[in-house]
Amino acid sequence: MTVEEIIEGLKEKPGALLPILHGIQDQLGYIPVEAVPVIARELNLTRADVHGVVSFYHHFRSHAPGRHVMQVCQAESCQAMGGVALTAHVKKQLGVDFHQTTKDKAFTLEPVYCLGNCALSPAVMVDGNVYGRVTPERFAQVVEEALEDR
Amino acid sequence: MKTAVYVPRDSSALSMGAESVARTIRTEAANRGVEIDLIRNGSRGMAWLEPLVEVSTPKGRVAFGPVSAKDVPGLFEAGFVKADAHSLNLGLTEEIPYFKNQERLTFARVGITDPVSLPDYTNSGGFVGLANALKLSGEQIIKEVTESGLRGRGGAAFPTGIKWKTAYDAPADQKYIVCNADEGDSGTFSDRMVMEGDPFLLIEGMTIASLAIGATHGYIYLRSEYPHAERALNEAIATAYQEGYLGNDIRGSGKTFHLEVRRGAGAYICGEETALLESLEGKRGEIRYRPPLPAVAGLFGKPTILNNVITLASIPTIFENGPGFYKNHGMGRSRGTLPFQLAGNLKRGGLVEKAFGITLRELLYDFGGGSYSGRPIRAVQVGGPLGAYLPESQFDTPMDYESFTAVRALLGHGGLVAFDDTVDMARMARFAMEFCANESCGKCTPCRIGSTRGVEVIDKIIQNRNREANVELLHDLCDVMLNGSLCGLGGLIPYPVLSAVRHFPQDFGIARNGK
Numbered sequence: 001m002t003v004e005e006i007i008e009g010l011k012e013k014p015g016a017l018l019p020i021l022h023g024i025q026d027q028l029g030y031i032p033v034e035a036v037p038v039i040a041r042e043l044n045l046t047r048a049d050v051h052g053v054v055s056f057y058h059h060f061r062s063h064a065p066g067r068h069v070m071q072v073c074q075a076e077s078c079q080a081m082g083g084v085a086l087t088a089h090v091k092k093q094l095g096v097d098f099h100q101t102t103k104d105k106a107f108t109l110e111p112v113y114c115l116g117n118c119a120l121s122p123a124v125m126v127d128g129n130v131y132g133r134v135t136p137e138r139f140a141q142v143v144e145e146a147l148e149d150r
Numbered sequence: 151m152k153t154a155v156y157v158p159r160d161s162s163a164l165s166m167g168a169e170s171v172a173r174t175i176r177t178e179a180a181n182r183g184v185e186i187d188l189i190r191n192g193s194r195g196m197a198w199l200e201p202l203v204e205v206s207t208p209k210g211r212v213a214f215g216p217v218s219a220k221d222v223p224g225l226f227e228a229g230f231v232k233a234d235a236h237s238l239n240l241g242l243t244e245e246i247p248y249f250k251n252q253e254r255l256t257f258a259r260v261g262i263t264d265p266v267s268l269p270d271y272t273n274s275g276g277f278v279g280l281a282n283a284l285k286l287s288g289e290q291i292i293k294e295v296t297e298s299g300l301r302g303r304g305g306a307a308f309p310t311g312i313k314w315k316t317a318y319d320a321p322a323d324q325k326y327i328v329c330n331a332d333e334g335d336s337g338t339f340s341d342r343m344v345m346e347g348d349p350f351l352l353i354e355g356m357t358i359a360s361l362a363i364g365a366t367h368g369y370i371y372l373r374s375e376y377p378h379a380e381r382a383l384n385e386a387i388a389t390a391y392q393e394g395y396l397g398n399d400i401r402g403s404g405k406t407f408h409l410e411v412r413r414g415a416g417a418y419i420c421g422e423e424t425a426l427l428e429s430l431e432g433k434r435g436e437i438r439y440r441p442p443l444p445a446v447a448g449l450f451g452k453p454t455i456l457n458n459v460i461t462l463a464s465i466p467t468i469f470e471n472g473p474g475f476y477k478n479h480g481m482g483r484s485r486g487t488l489p490f491q492l493a494g495n496l497k498r499g500g501l502v503e504k505a506f507g508i509t510l511r512e513l514l515y516d517f518g519g520g521s522y523s524g525r526p527i528r529a530v531q532v533g534g535p536l537g538a539y540l541p542e543s544q545f546d547t548p549m550d551y552e553s554f555t556a557v558r559a560l561l562g563h564g565g566l567v568a569f570d571d572t573v574d575m576a577r578m579a580r581f582a583m584e585f586c587a588n589e590s591c592g593k594c595t596p597c598r599i600g601s602t603r604g605v606e607v608i609d610k611i612i613q614n615r616n617r618e619a620n621v622e623l624l625h626d627l628c629d630v631m632l633n634g635s636l637c638g639l640g641g642l643i644p645y646p647v648l649s650a651v652r653h654f655p656q657d658f659g660i661a662r663n664g665k
Contacts, residue, residue, distance in 0.1 A: 077493040079578075
């Protein structure tokens with residue numbers, strides 16, 4: 001589906017902006033800057049309105065991510081189980097900081113505040129799949145599994 | 151006869167490899183010519199045993215766990231489908247003390263049934279509450295909710311009946327039911343478990359709410375971090391429409407209720423009710439001034455019942471068994487049960503539904519089994535990132551709203567995060583301010599600016615730069631944030647910060663008298 005088709009399918013919904021942005025990001029992996037004026041026109045909003053919403057929410061991104069999006073939980077429960085050390089390990093292994101993409105475009109690394117898997121902290125999510133009790137060894141498996149996917 | 155084998159589809163089980171366990175069980179069974187009926191249930195809430203595989207026997211369901219895919223061939227060798235002995239055999243699931251000692255009202259079905267099977271739901275008392283509510287007027291429905299003593303489970307503990315009555319009394323051509331499923335607090339996962347493990351329960355609760363005030367539309371505002379919950383809810387909603395439990399003529403009653411899941415976008419503030427409404431309307435999640443209350447002018451300016459998942463999921467039980475049954479659980483003004491969530495550094499993390507009044511210590515040690523690391527538990531944060539840190543001396547506090555208020559703490563959504571003695575509480579206080587700075591919607595100054603100044607002041611205290619004066623400044627700053635913020639984010643972040651200073655002053659390099 002093109003951006004125009006996604007907008008067309010959702011614009012009649014009450015409060016359509018978030019569903020449209022999700023529709024576009026689900027399809028393309030990000031919200032292209034060029035999509036902003038198109039959305040604004042179709043919803044009768046200003047470009048500033050749409051940009052304001054895109055930039056307000058942590059979930060939406062304006063640049064293409066790597067093939068996999070990896071989120072590492074930064075919240076208290078994961079901190080209580082070594083989340084800070086795990087985060088450092090992940091950054092070192094991937095060679096990137098948060099909001100960055102690895103050179104081979106395999107992973108984009110993002111922080112996340114709680115994945116709701118707090119009884120099995122620390123937690124990591126890759127492309128919507130959650131992993132619990134993540135140790136450095138298990139992290140290596142997580143990376144391997146993601147790369148096997150593609 | 152085919153033996154029923156259960157492997158959870160709950161995301162905590164999936165996070166420990168339940169998917170590959172299910173796949174391997176299917177393959178092994180086929181290769182060995184063993185006939186099984188593989189059911190993907192919700193989670194029993196014993197997270198440390200996940201993936202928890204169950205086998206149905208004449209005596210009841212027998213649990214095996216934690217099972218990994220490589221254990222599966224061995225389980226078949228040991229006669230696992232007949233529930234024969236194996237080192238992972240835990241006996242009857244319902245006899246495991248952690249499970250047996252709970253009082254499961256809201257979670258009665260979670261982990262037992264196939265979450266998206268309507269027959270499983272209706273065969274276990276599902277939609278009985280709705281059938282009863284359909285015989286009542288809106289006023290009678292509200293009266294029963296009020297009588298049950300139910301208070302909002304999202305954290306604010308506002309009496310649900312009063313909220314509903316306010317929306318009922320507000321005249322309007324259109325009203326809405328909105329479910330707050332933006333469960334952003336660290337250490338909480340009960341909303342997720344209900345949505346993944348018993349989605350029809352939430353649908354039923356919201357439908358009863360719609361009957362109470364004559365709302366024809368409802369939205370579940372679900373956080374984007376919960377893709378599995380989204381799938382389960384959408385499957386259940388589609389089935390409910392097909393079978394006439396949602397739509398234009400609910401079970402032939404002539405009543406209308408339409409329900410839709412809307413995905414959030416990773417903003418913690420959208421768990422605040424007015425920010426959530428802004429977000430549903432397609433705007434930045436900036437909070438609104440109150441009044442007007444959402445019950446009077448909520449979604450699109452219309453009267454709206456906005457409740458947390460657990461609040462709405464508690465409704466069917468009240469209409470199935472009567473408000474008196476629900477009210478008979480609990481203590482003081484906290485009636486009914488709360489699904490406590492045991493998280494962080496605990497040996498046996500998971501979900502424990504108990505009546506109000508159990509102590510923090512019982513949850514941490516009798517259920518939780520003490521720390522995972524084996525070191526002493528030093529601090530417990532109760533109620534999410536805005537909740538206070540409690541030291542060991544407060545572990546005997548009963549879990550009820552008023553007892554927690556009395557010790558300057560919050561029960562919140564019932565999540566508790568345990569930390570062992572390696573925790574640095576000054577760092578946790580700094581983290582609280584940093585979190586607030588990251589997540590502030592920016593509408594009011596105490597929260598937007600105060601949180602950033604808070605990080606700086608705590609840094610100075612840690613670095614021993616003019617420490618005494620800065621401790622005093624931190625208290626002043628917290629006072630401004632607590633009293634001057636528009637909502638609970640800036641208004642409550644002083645709870646974890648000040649409790650850390652009060653109970654663990656040595657971590658800030660100050661003596662116990664605050665200097």
